[in-house]
Amino acid sequence: MSVPRFWRKQVARYNLIGTHCTNCKTYYYPPRSMCPKCRRDGKTENYKFSGRGEVLTYTVIHTAAEGFEKQTPYVLGIVKLEEGPSLTSQIIADPGTMKIGMKVRPVFRKLGESGEKGMIYYGTKFVPE
Amino acid sequence: MSAGIVSYGAYVPRYRIKVDEIARVWGDDANSLKSGLMVYEKSVPGFDEDTVTIAVEAARYAVKRSGIDTQRIGAVYTGSESHPYAVKPTSTIVAEAVEATPVLTAADYEFACKAGTAAMQSCMGLVQSGMIDLGMAIGADVAQGAPGDALEYTAAAGGVAFVIGNKGSEFIAVIEDTYSFTTDTPDFWRREGMPYPEHGGRFTGEPGYFKHVTHAAKGLMDKMGTRPEDYNYAVFHQPNGKFPSRAASILGFTKEQIQPGLVVPKLGNTYSGSCMMGIAATLDQAKPGDRIFATAFGSGAGGDAFSFTVTDKIEEIRNKAPTVVELLADPIYVDYATYAKHKGKIRLA
Numbered sequence: 001m002s003v004p005r006f007w008r009k010q011v012a013r014y015n016l017i018g019t020h021c022t023n024c025k026t027y028y029y030p031p032r033s034m035c036p037k038c039r040r041d042g043k044t045e046n047y048k049f050s051g052r053g054e055v056l057t058y059t060v061i062h063t064a065a066e067g068f069e070k071q072t073p074y075v076l077g078i079v080k081l082e083e084g085p086s087l088t089s090q091i092i093a094d095p096g097t098m099k100i101g102m103k104v105r106p107v108f109r110k111l112g113e114s115g116e117k118g119m120i121y122y123g124t125k126f127v128p129e
Numbered sequence: 130m131s132a133g134i135v136s137y138g139a140y141v142p143r144y145r146i147k148v149d150e151i152a153r154v155w156g157d158d159a160n161s162l163k164s165g166l167m168v169y170e171k172s173v174p175g176f177d178e179d180t181v182t183i184a185v186e187a188a189r190y191a192v193k194r195s196g197i198d199t200q201r202i203g204a205v206y207t208g209s210e211s212h213p214y215a216v217k218p219t220s221t222i223v224a225e226a227v228e229a230t231p232v233l234t235a236a237d238y239e240f241a242c243k244a245g246t247a248a249m250q251s252c253m254g255l256v257q258s259g260m261i262d263l264g265m266a267i268g269a270d271v272a273q274g275a276p277g278d279a280l281e282y283t284a285a286a287g288g289v290a291f292v293i294g295n296k297g298s299e300f301i302a303v304i305e306d307t308y309s310f311t312t313d314t315p316d317f318w319r320r321e322g323m324p325y326p327e328h329g330g331r332f333t334g335e336p337g338y339f340k341h342v343t344h345a346a347k348g349l350m351d352k353m354g355t356r357p358e359d360y361n362y363a364v365f366h367q368p369n370g371k372f373p374s375r376a377a378s379i380l381g382f383t384k385e386q387i388q389p390g391l392v393v394p395k396l397g398n399t400y401s402g403s404c405m406m407g408i409a410a411t412l413d414q415a416k417p418g419d420r421i422f423a424t425a426f427g428s429g430a431g432g433d434a435f436s437f438t439v440t441d442k443i444e445e446i447r448n449k450a451p452t453v454v455e456l457l458a459d460p461i462y463v464d465y466a467t468y469a470k471h472k473g474k475i476r477l478a
């Protein structure tokens with residue numbers, strides 16, 4: 001990911017800030033400038049998610065992408081936040097203890113880095129509650 | 130205007146390695162190391178944890194504990210000797226992650242193991258002068274020790290954040306006074322770009338640690354007219370268990386006074402987090418009215434001494450974030466191979 005592209009989404013990643021449509025009461029993460037359900041009738045405001053949620057599904061990665069070789073095996077999951085939206089995230093847990101439906105909470109971690117000279121990317125991951 | 134601690138938060142990674150496991154790899158005698166250092170295990174950062182993530186977790190616990198509006202924070206200073214960037218502040222990332230941006234000042238501090246207490250002193254000055262409303266001072270490190278070096282048995286990971294303010298009604302502890310003692314002493318150093326620190330061997334004890342800790346501590350007690358028996362608790366920088374125990378006895382503090390804050394045996398030396406972790410662990414169990422004495426040490430070298438009196442407000446907020454004892458409970462033990470991988474000691478092609 002390019003530095004400007006990461007930076008634009010930085011605060012949303014650090015603090016799980018999405019949007020809430022006050023017209024249809026739907027929550028969005030990542031944030032949306034317009035509610036896709038209500039279109040012109042939608043009223044969106046920023047919303048900070050609690051970060052509590054549950055694991056909808058997960059997979060254990062054994063053959064990692066570049067930069068993640070040291071971390072294998074690791075868990076990649078889809079977390080459904082208690083307000084509704086779901087997101088894909090690394091889940092820091094022993095793969096053997098993972099269960100669908102398990103409760104998770106957010107933590108602040110390194111997401112990756114652009115080699116030894118590049119930027120370090122930080123943001124939210126999840127751990128078992 | 131007076132200065133006081135409004136909140137505090139500590140963070141320790143989940144992973145630990147036992148001294149026995151490191152000694153097994155290097156063929157050292159684990160029992161003599163454990164009794165010599167009074168350290169039995171140390172914390173190890175996860176592969177995705179560094180000084181920034183540790184500082185953020187500690188800062189967030191400090192915010193959670195007191196429920197302060199983070200927009201009131203006018204300064205974030207993070208002390209560490211393991212800032213992940215050589216140029217690009219840790220403190221801006223922390224400030225963003227606790228939503229204290231954009232109207233604040235921020236900078237990173239370096240002074241070996243006492244950069245965090247130097248940050249506390251800066252925040253005291255800023256709040257007492259009225260320049261800012263609240264300041265956040267953090268000490269955090271993922272301490273480095275070269276493979277096979279004596280430091281490897283103790284170099285640990287952890288961090289502590291203090292929110293410092295000037296409104297007496299918000300204090301959980303009044304900072305009554307501070308005093309520093311500083312000289313140019315080459316007991317420990319790391320050159321730019323080098324992965325591990327160098328130290329002056331036996332030189333680190335007497336002219337480094339003991340001289341600066343005792344001068345700072347005595348200097349503060351002389352200035353305030355207090356004596357060791359006026360304090361319920363005392364905390365000294367903890368590179369191992371032996372040094373703070375000896376410093377306490379030289380100064381006339383008892384084993385009982387340093388007990389709650391002596392966290393190094395099960396944690397290791399968290400460098401910039403070390404003395405602040407001891408203060409946090411003591412606040413975790415102090416009662417209103419208790420007095421706490423603390424002295425941090427940083428190689429290079431200097432000592433920062435502090436005198437605190439705990440207020441009634443401690444009881445209201447103490448249990449709203451994890452205590453140091455809770456953070457140390459339920460560890461995941463790793464072997465040396467996993468430890469080396471987490472710390473990036475082995476470079477994969």
Ligand SMILES: [Zn+2]
Nearest residue numbers: 021024035038
């Ligand atoms: Zn809508």
